[in-house]
Amino acid sequence: MSQIHVSTKINGDATEYLCEPDETLLDVLRDRLGMTGTKEGCGTGDCGACSVTLDGRLVCSCLVLGAEAEGCEVGTIEGVAEGEALHPLQTKFLEHAALQCGVCTPGFLVAAKSLLERNSDPSEEEVRYWLAGNLCRCTGYDKIIRAVLDTAKEMRSA
């Protein structure tokens, strides 16, 4: 089985890789490109720890083949901050103590950023439903929801 050559853009950087036909984008990111910020919690699309954006669409990278990223723009947790400058969501997650173990955090940040790009003023219920595909076992979600709502408020007034 020969490998597939893929040209893509990851966090704005042109990137090429070879992957197996049955290899997931998650495995490509983690094992071939060393981008281990994207986490595997289940491998079946149930936990959201591997959330990335594919041409702006929020997806579980464990359910996308590496080959499917051909010609696409991929956004991962490594691209959420701009250089030294944290994204407001990252800052608010820290201030609100919205993480305990932190393994679900990259997925939550990618998903929440995707929400705020579509809806700058989400209600608590909208945030809860948007993030219902991201599992967190430590926090009970309370501080995560508060951090996202607080970020939205701050970004609106900025």
Add this chain to the structure above:
Amino acid sequence: MPLDHQANQDEKDFRIVGQRPLRPDGIDKVTGRARFGADMTAPGMLIGRVLRSPHAHARIRSIDTSKALALPGVKAVVTRDDFGEVSEDLHDVLVNCMAQDKALYDGHAVAAVAAISASVARKALKLIEVDYEVLPHVTDVDEAMAADAPALYENAADESVPAGMSKNVVRRYEFGHGDVETGFAAADAVFEKSFKTEATHQGYIEPHACLATLGPDGQGDLWVCTQGHFAVRNVCAALLGMEVSHLRVTSSEIGGGFGGKTTVFIEPVALALSRKASRPVKMTMSREEVFRASGPTSSTSMDVKIGMNSDGRITAAFAELRYQGGAFVGSPVEFGAMSAFAPYDLEHAKTVGWDVVTNRPKQAAYRAPGAPMAAFAVESVIDELCKHFDLDPLEVRLKNASTDGSQASYGPKFGKIGLTATLEAAKNHPHYSAPLGPNQGRGVACGFWFNFGGQTCVSLNIQDDGTVGLSVGTPDIGGSRASMGQMAAEELGIPYEKVRTIVADTASLGYNDISEGSRVTFSSGMATIQAARDAIQELCSRAAQMWGIDEDAVVWEDGHAKPAGENAGKFDPMSLADIAAVAANTGGPIAGHAEINADGAGQSFATHMVDSEVDPETGRVKILRYTVFQDAGKAIHPSYVEGQFQGGAVQGIGWSLNEEYIYGEDGRLQNAGFLDYRIPVASDLPMIDTVIVEVPNPGHPYGVRGVGETSIVPPLAAIANSVSAAAGVRLTHLPMSPPRVQKAIKDAK
């Protein structure tokens, strides 16, 4: 300088403790840089995979690995033959990591391979031929106790178990005092009920993962996500026949544990594969493997009988608890029996616990192991009695609450405890008087956890620029590096930002017990304070030397050495940075150490209050409002204390409403994934309100009590009481999934 346990307990004295600084590992965790168990690689690394039994119970006649070994890219295969004799206390650990004569549960490891890629490893697993003789199995605790149940072992019971019982009943425990029959005879009413709870999983989002390197020189390195890397080192060294110092274990960032990462599963296997292949081997569990073959908690069957007078005073209480702990001795029924009646000051109390083996994975600790189920049964019966006598459930609990000096039902007398304070806080909270709508109900319940201390080592190095490196040996599973940094900064009198706290590897510190038993902030905090005081003594000594005065004539105040007594004011105070800068000329580097067995962990109590709404047609339950009242002793970092309260409550919500291990007739787990084993998601929940009660623990210099586990003890009961009130019928079987609630409502009509 002796530890003064009374010092600094007045909140006004604290400068940094009680504040909410950012955690030192925060930036790494919001940018994806933090390295968890599966995030490490090594040159020449192989990938390891495990072959698991498809049978719940089977004799393994033979294992043929020759075809797997012949597959190109396969570098090593291990089976039961690759592990030697081990001591009796580690026998079960070894058998659980690699099946010996029998596969004891669906998912039990039978063999493992290391190959150049995951896909080659997977192919190799299919080429391993195992000849099984399938045996009858049992997975339900009550069925396992039946006289004619299939037996896992011939002789696993000890002398505590009476003759004539099922061979699966392996231990009996009994606690209590007084004479319950006398107490029941004196009661105005005696209620008795039976309860069941299903097995749940800790559900940490990070599957088990490790990277093992064990070369021909016998020197090993292990990178692993674990709650206790020192324990992993000792167990793995013993299973591999290594000397302890020849294995260095580094704890990665850990993506949740909740007790489930307190033991070993794949780690000894990875080391064995690495030794055989002479190359590093990385192993990760899939989510399915985590469910099938790590350590969920017990399922239970319980009877509780309580007598009460019409004024609400409990006259006697009895509980019989039956917990299956999977295929090995050691369910947490002993803790269940000890904790069942701990919140109450009873004249007559008795609990009996039965430890039962079944064809399920070996249970591991899950947050206050054994206590939530017992509390569910006990608090449900108390709730029924409150309704019977039309008494306020908080008043009844206040009337019976354990207080300072109460005789605990498990033996000791309580010291200073905060149960009453949590009940008073609950009674006075607006939640308690908020109106309820139709099909809504409110439940309250209390919970208790022992809290532990244990072996703890800390090293605190004063650097020459006045910053401080703090090395602790307890993996940080929820923000503890922040609280350690706060306590060090508080004690030294320097800014929090000047302290960097790390979790050191096993070669760098003496033995540390596992991060369990809610012990980290208490024990590592105590050791940190002691190490800081050790360093302060040296800092004062160096200042005294420079000033040419007696060491005893120097005091440490506000981060400075100051001349005291008759020398007061004679020299300018020297800061920690001033003294550190010239340390090379005054005797060399300055450090503080503590190697302790932390004693005096204060018991912890909580009261939970929850409102729920039941859809009478579908049986679906929605949690509307939730408030946690818990004694933290002293909250070092209140945000992470609140986080522990909220996380425990929500795990309790999942346990109460959704989560359960479902086994088929074939003894195989049917829902080994997050789609069918449903943990709470954000849209299921309201905000979780918290009230931190602070009744300082006299056993800790700052008054700290562990907070991590107590928060999961009351929710099962509080939610059951709430749902029972809303549904108009008592729910006695967890989880209260829609079909069970619907059936209970229908049966009651």
